[in-house]
Amino acid sequence: MTKLFDAKWKLFLSGAIFGLLAMLLAIMGNPGNMAICITCFVRDMAGAMKLHSAEAVQYFRPEIVGFILGSFLISIATKEYKATAGSSPLIRFLLGMMMMIGALVFLGCPLRMLIRMSAGDLNAYVGLIGFAGGVLTGTFFLKKGFSLGRNYETSRANGYILPILLVFLLILSVTTTLFAVSESGPGSFHAPVAVALTAAIIIGAIAQKNRTCFAGSIRDLALLKDASLISVLGGLFVVMLVYNIATGNFHLSFTGQPIAHAQHLWNILGLYVVGFSAVLAGGCPFRQLILTGQGSCDSAVTFLGMLIGAAIAHNFGLASAAAKAATETDPAVAGGPSIYGKVAVILCIIVLFIIACTQKRRTAK
Amino acid sequence: MRAKETCYVIAFHTTADAIAFEKMAGEAGFPGRLIPLPRAISAGCGMSWKLTKKEAPEQMQELLDSFEIEYEEVYELQL
Numbered sequence: 001m002t003k004l005f006d007a008k009w010k011l012f013l014s015g016a017i018f019g020l021l022a023m024l025l026a027i028m029g030n031p032g033n034m035a036i037c038i039t040c041f042v043r044d045m046a047g048a049m050k051l052h053s054a055e056a057v058q059y060f061r062p063e064i065v066g067f068i069l070g071s072f073l074i075s076i077a078t079k080e081y082k083a084t085a086g087s088s089p090l091i092r093f094l095l096g097m098m099m100m101i102g103a104l105v106f107l108g109c110p111l112r113m114l115i116r117m118s119a120g121d122l123n124a125y126v127g128l129i130g131f132a133g134g135v136l137t138g139t140f141f142l143k144k145g146f147s148l149g150r151n152y153e154t155s156r157a158n159g160y161i162l163p164i165l166l167v168f169l170l171i172l173s174v175t176t177t178l179f180a181v182s183e184s185g186p187g188s189f190h191a192p193v194a195v196a197l198t199a200a201i202i203i204g205a206i207a208q209k210n211r212t213c214f215a216g217s218i219r220d221l222a223l224l225k226d227a228s229l230i231s232v233l234g235g236l237f238v239v240m241l242v243y244n245i246a247t248g249n250f251h252l253s254f255t256g257q258p259i260a261h262a263q264h265l266w267n268i269l270g271l272y273v274v275g276f277s278a279v280l281a282g283g284c285p286f287r288q289l290i291l292t293g294q295g296s297c298d299s300a301v302t303f304l305g306m307l308i309g310a311a312i313a314h315n316f317g318l319a320s321a322a323a324k325a326a327t328e329t330d331p332a333v334a335g336g337p338s339i340y341g342k343v344a345v346i347l348c349i350i351v352l353f354i355i356a357c358t359q360k361r362r363t364a365k
Numbered sequence: 366m367r368a369k370e371t372c373y374v375i376a377f378h379t380t381a382d383a384i385a386f387e388k389m390a391g392e393a394g395f396p397g398r399l400i401p402l403p404r405a406i407s408a409g410c411g412m413s414w415k416l417t418k419k420e421a422p423e424q425m426q427e428l429l430d431s432f433e434i435e436y437e438e439v440y441e442l443q444l
Contacts, residue, residue, distance in 0.1 A: 003405070005404060006404060006405070075408065080408045087379075142380055142381065142384060143384055145381055145384070145385065146381060147379050147380070147381030147382075148379075149379070150378035150379050150382075151378075208408060209404075209408075211404065211408070211410045213410060216410050220401055223384075223399070223412075224399055224400060224401060224412065226400065226401050228401060229401070229410075282380070282410070282411075283410065287410070294408055361379065361381035361382065361385060
């Protein structure tokens with residue numbers, strides 16, 4: 001099983017499978033340029049559970065459950081499941097929160113950034129500058145000895161809790177009216193539950209094997225001159241690009257892009273926060289879900305930080321507004337972050353530098 | 366395609382340990398280089414130190430123990 005992805009072309013192919021499944025989710029109803037977006041979907045889940053009350057973004061996304069469940073099931077089946085914990089949990093919680101705040105200022109995680117890029121959204125290319133800058137800043141601190149400390153093996157049950165809890169919540173969301181569901185806006189667009197869950201389980205299982213990570217891809221390229229991980233992203237990008245061109249969804253522009261804004265500085269700084277915090281936390285938002293599935297309680301805590309980060313971002317008006325063209329009744333909206341969102345991003349950057357400068361590797365012997 | 370050869374891969378508990386090892390290895394003239402942790406070893410995504418069996422010094426174990434870095438394990442792989 002470990003030889004499944006031992007060459008770059010195999011990794012590229014696995015990324016292409018992600019692309020096909022993302023395409024399926026887009027066709028089946030997920031929002032514009034948001035076939036898969038970890039932070040958007042976690043934000044929708046937070047809204048569904050009424051942790052925030054932004055009516056347009058409330059839906060219990062089966063994809064998030066599926067990613068974790070896919071990784072959980074395959075790691076148990078292939079005996080790679082290992083419950084670990086104890087590597088600076090609350091710093092990771094904070095990193096998860098900041099990852100989410102930065103992503104909601106940009107309006108997407110690195111995965112959605114790539115999907116937006118494949119649809120010609122130039123704002124995502126601008127955001128990429130910030131994301132890469134954040135990853136390189138984090139990598140600089142890794143070279144300077146930054147560390148959150150090692151993890152330790154813990155009782156297997158610790159790693160079961162989040163996957164099982166999420167499945168339970170998903171069942172509740174399908175069988176009861178306990179959760180909020182958007183009637184309009186991004187939360188109201190979604191693929192059928194069975195399709196979303198199945199596609200996500202497959203993606204989660206493959207990602208557990210090919211170790212997909214957006215931050216890790218750039219980190220490995222910068223530190224080790226290794227392009228293995230970025231090959232996965234290449235496959236995903238190519239398939240989505242072909243899909244977008246074939247369906248007439250490719251528009252090379254800054255404006256008129258679904259759920260996006262053209263405030264360049266804040267697109268850069270938002271994703272800078274995501275890239276920086278992802279390197280310090282040892283993985284992008286997507287990777288955190290996969291690590292959670294294979295037993296990492298530290299990543300599970302990061303996920304919980306993301307969930308609370310989403311609630312904070314919407315309860316306190318930190319998340320950006322999407323740009324809108326004028327209609328007969330409403331004027332055009334430029335979109336972008338509020339003053340609170342801008343201050344939050346600056347604060348996140350300061351806190352990230354404090355964490356990066358103060359958490360040092362300790363000699364073990 | 367490059368022929369595979371027998372290599373030692375030293376795995377660490379953290380990325381920081383692997384990076385610190387690179388510095389110490391450079392100073393001590395210990396052969397090898399940092400690589401992504403091979404998938405055959407772990408589902409994790411850290412870094413490891415690779416050296417071929419040919420270039421491995423005779424007193425490898427003693428040298429490793431002299432570095433102030435706790436490594437997880439030394440694996441022997443075809444890479």
